Amino acid sequence: MQLIETGRQRQLSLAVLGLLGAAGAPVRAADDPLPTQFDSGLLYYQEGDSRVKDLEAVINVRQPLAADRAWSGRILLDSVCGGSPNGAIPSHNQQTFATPSSTSLTPTTAVVQTTTSASGGGGGGGSISLCNNPVVGGVYTVAPGQLPIDQSFHDQRIAVSGGYETALASDTKLGLGAAYSHEFDFASTSLNASIAQDFDAHNTTLSLGVNVEGDDVHAVGGTPVPWSQYNLFEKGGSQRKRVHDLLLGLTQVMNRRWLAQWNVSLERASGYLNDPYKIVTEVDAQGNDAAGAYVYENRPGTRNRTVFYWDNKVDLDYAVAQLSWRHQTDSWHIRSDTLDLHLRVPLGEAGYIEPHWRGYRQSAADFFHFFLFQGSPASGFASADPRLAAFTGRTVGLKYGLPMGKSGEFSVRVERYVQHGSSPANVPVGLQGLDLLPDLRASIVQAGLRFEF
Amino acid sequence: MTTQSSIARPIEVAPRPSGVFAARFLAMGCPCEVLVAGADEALAARHARPAAEEAWRIEAKFSRYREDSVVAAINAGAGMAVAIDGETARLIEYAAQCFDLSGGLFDITSGVLRRAWKFDGSDRVPTPAQIEPLLAHIGFPRLVRSADAIAVPEGMQVDLGGLAKEYAVDRALAILDEARPDLPVLVNFGGDLRANRPPAHAPWQVGVEDARSLPEPWMVVELTKGALATSGDAHRFLLKDGVRYGHVLDPRTGWPVAGAPRSVTVAASTCIEAGTLSTIALLRGAGAEEFLAGFSARSWCLR
Numbered sequence: 001m002q003l004i005e006t007g008r009q010r011q012l013s014l015a016v017l018g019l020l021g022a023a024g025a026p027v028r029a030a031d032d033p034l035p036t037q038f039d040s041g042l043l044y045y046q047e048g049d050s051r052v053k054d055l056e057a058v059i060n061v062r063q064p065l066a067a068d069r070a071w072s073g074r075i076l077l078d079s080v081c082g083g084s085p086n087g088a089i090p091s092h093n094q095q096t097f098a099t100p101s102s103t104s105l106t107p108t109t110a111v112v113q114t115t116t117s118a119s120g121g122g123g124g125g126g127s128i129s130l131c132n133n134p135v136v137g138g139v140y141t142v143a144p145g146q147l148p149i150d151q152s153f154h155d156q157r158i159a160v161s162g163g164y165e166t167a168l169a170s171d172t173k174l175g176l177g178a179a180y181s182h183e184f185d186f187a188s189t190s191l192n193a194s195i196a197q198d199f200d201a202h203n204t205t206l207s208l209g210v211n212v213e214g215d216d217v218h219a220v221g222g223t224p225v226p227w228s229q230y231n232l233f234e235k236g237g238s239q240r241k242r243v244h245d246l247l248l249g250l251t252q253v254m255n256r257r258w259l260a261q262w263n264v265s266l267e268r269a270s271g272y273l274n275d276p277y278k279i280v281t282e283v284d285a286q287g288n289d290a291a292g293a294y295v296y297e298n299r300p301g302t303r304n305r306t307v308f309y310w311d312n313k314v315d316l317d318y319a320v321a322q323l324s325w326r327h328q329t330d331s332w333h334i335r336s337d338t339l340d341l342h343l344r345v346p347l348g349e350a351g352y353i354e355p356h357w358r359g360y361r362q363s364a365a366d367f368f369h370f371f372l373f374q375g376s377p378a379s380g381f382a383s384a385d386p387r388l389a390a391f392t393g394r395t396v397g398l399k400y401g402l403p404m405g406k407s408g409e410f411s412v413r414v415e416r417y418v419q420h421g422s423s424p425a426n427v428p429v430g431l432q433g434l435d436l437l438p439d440l441r442a443s444i445v446q447a448g449l450r451f452e453f
Numbered sequence: 454m455t456t457q458s459s460i461a462r463p464i465e466v467a468p469r470p471s472g473v474f475a476a477r478f479l480a481m482g483c484p485c486e487v488l489v490a491g492a493d494e495a496l497a498a499r500h501a502r503p504a505a506e507e508a509w510r511i512e513a514k515f516s517r518y519r520e521d522s523v524v525a526a527i528n529a530g531a532g533m534a535v536a537i538d539g540e541t542a543r544l545i546e547y548a549a550q551c552f553d554l555s556g557g558l559f560d561i562t563s564g565v566l567r568r569a570w571k572f573d574g575s576d577r578v579p580t581p582a583q584i585e586p587l588l589a590h591i592g593f594p595r596l597v598r599s600a601d602a603i604a605v606p607e608g609m610q611v612d613l614g615g616l617a618k619e620y621a622v623d624r625a626l627a628i629l630d631e632a633r634p635d636l637p638v639l640v641n642f643g644g645d646l647r648a649n650r651p652p653a654h655a656p657w658q659v660g661v662e663d664a665r666s667l668p669e670p671w672m673v674v675e676l677t678k679g680a681l682a683t684s685g686d687a688h689r690f691l692l693k694d695g696v697r698y699g700h701v702l703d704p705r706t707g708w709p710v711a712g713a714p715r716s717v718t719v720a721a722s723t724c725i726e727a728g729t730l731s732t733i734a735l736l737r738g739a740g741a742e743e744f745l746a747g748f749s750a751r752s753w754c755l756r
Contacts, residue, residue: 008554009748015550016726019543020623037495064496170491170653202472202490202654259468315467348479349462403463407499452499 035452048441052082068167076159083153087278087384171198211245219276226298239272257315287428297383305330336362351402360393391421408451415444476501480508483643490637490652504625558736563704564612576693584707619728647680682727685716712739721750
């Protein structure tokens with residue numbers, strides 16, 4: 001009996017050998033070069049009421065040098081125009097402003113640079129531009145009731161960065177990187193390093209990262225003296241800013257379907273933290289503004305920020321969900337929360353769709369003022385930058401991804417952003433009926449192409 | 454001979470415990486995945502792709518559902534000899550050995566019984582009058598074979614679906630292991646799986662599922678290298694007058710095998726061997742354990 005059974009085993013083994021042994025794996029080069037990965041995207045962003053238009057092109061390249069080493073590079077080109085609010089509030093009267101490159105509110109003054117517009121205008125000759133610059137003579141007017149926006153703003157940014165990552169041991173990874181970004185009025189250089197250590201059979205990863213950044217601000221027309229009167233054009237030279245970041249991260253496999261990540265980052269920015277183009281309206285006790293009564297903003301010289309971030313990726317079989325929460329507090333007393341949800345639903349051969357929802361809210365900086373009263377002492381800090389105001393934002397979007405070739409993907413993303421801020425509850429008579437913080441609506445269209453060879 | 458879909462098919466990558474990434478895709482009518490250890494997400498996706506392409510190639514070539522497949526061409530021969538390539542010939546020769554090993558229970562021509570048996574959970578059990586005529590179209594020895602051609606008599610059908618999945622697992626693993634022998638991978642096509650080597654810190658943890666008590670596995674097998682295949686009838690049956698008719702059909706009688714285990718899991722060095730043993734053991738019904746005892750492979754029967 002045993003002999004027969006042994007014979008069966010031998011028969012099976014021979015049959016398997018006949019099937020698999022003869023049909024060995026196809027011949028492949030022993031050292032297939034690791035393919036280079038390209039990831040490119042084109043993004044168009046437009047705010048309602050022809051505020052900001054932004055066209056951005058980005059290319060990411062990642063070249064593995066070995067299984068545990070790779071370098072990566074990134075180039076980003078960005079063309080913005082349309083400008084953001086200059087900080088002044090709407091008025092019942094027409095308001096007149098000078099572009100930052102101007103030195104006077106009066107266009108007939110001899111020193112007006114008639115062909116240069118706002119920040120970055122000087123660099124724009126011959127390059128691609130979305131901008132249909134409506135500002136003539138370095139002066140722009142804003143109709144009664146409208147939020148003052150410097151339409152002349154237009155800038156081109158180029159940002160390049162490179163990184164290198166390598167395994168120090170089977171459980172330890174080191175990353176090093178550098179980045180440089182240049183705009184007409186701003187340049188930024190940064191260096192970063194990170195180390196990641198795996199524990200518990202790669203189920204847990206602890207990471208530590210540092211980033212040091214130095215910025216130069218060459219405001220168009222000079223850097224305004226904080227608190228100086230807008231029409232006096234007290235402007236100085238370039239300014240500097242430094243940013244230090246420390247990031248501590250924990251990534252944990254919770255179970256076979258759930259990956260969680262927690263990050264805490266501490267950031268300290270110091271130096272020139274003002275926006276050189278932002279002003280604050282001064283009104284009298286009744287809320288009436290006088291022509292040209294604006295002062296340049298003044299922000300603290302340091303900002304300490306703490307960010308807590310919790311990200312979850314959950315495999316739901318029919319989809320992969322990504323849910324994250326970001327909570328930020330800083331020494332300017334801005335608190336913000338972001339809830340972000342992505343749901344990637346595979347459509348088989350047709351690719352995938354990914355609905356996206358994001359909710360955001362922030363409180364105002366403690367020195368944020370929609371306006372100041374004339375005669376109040378010009379000391380302390382003040383800014384009317386709407387980005388420092390209290391507001392909420394909602395983003396709703398949909399992405400579609402289509403596989404291309406072996407490992408490529410073409411994707412299209414469409415998003416709609418609505419930002420809602422609230423005007424102060426009590427305003428002087430002269431400001432009543434004005435929407436000091438109009439809602440902002442923006443549309444985003446992005447096309448992406450990823451491939452490798 | 455082979456056809457390849459011109460549209461790239463999607464592979465989704467999902468994280469799994471212990472730093473493993475699972476590249477998932479659909480092939481041969483079932484969810485498939487390739488687990489890669491010791492690699493980042495991008496490398497895992499790239500490394501797994503040739504396995505998916507091999508699965509899709511085998512699906513396109515041997516699926517009886519596709520009009521342009523080799524199997525469809527063989528079945529359309531209507532008694533005439535159809536030329537076959539070496540790979541197809543080897544699979545059919547392997548099927549011949551299975552027929553022999555199983556005493557006629559493992560028969561790639563038994564698919565015609567599906568015309569009478571529709572395992573949809575209903576009580577539509579066929580009558581002997583429906584089954585009897587089909588038996589005339591079953592019988593592996595009736596195929597006329599040579600080294601490079603096969604003739605399938607009119608009314609008969611060949612179905613390599615019972616072998617193609619396990620074969621695809623072995624092929625895919627061989628391709629990945631040859632490309633990067635240092636990277637631990639586990640190829641799992643619809644529950645039939647094989648690993649080349651264990652991840653750095655611990656063996657592969659494979660849950661063997663009892664389909665009647667999803668989702669918790671009834672057993673976890675630690676696999677360092679080698680294959681696991683499971684055969685069972687948990688999902689497909691007919692129920693009439695309190696009698697359960699499992700989907701494991703004896704091709705000699707046309708009726709379900711009596712006393713078949715709910716599932717049989719076999720560990721062997723190759724997936725095709727594990728799959729062959731688990732399938733034949735199931736067909737042996739009450740004699741499953743006795744049959745398996747005659748082989749060196751480790752096995753588990755769930756009754």
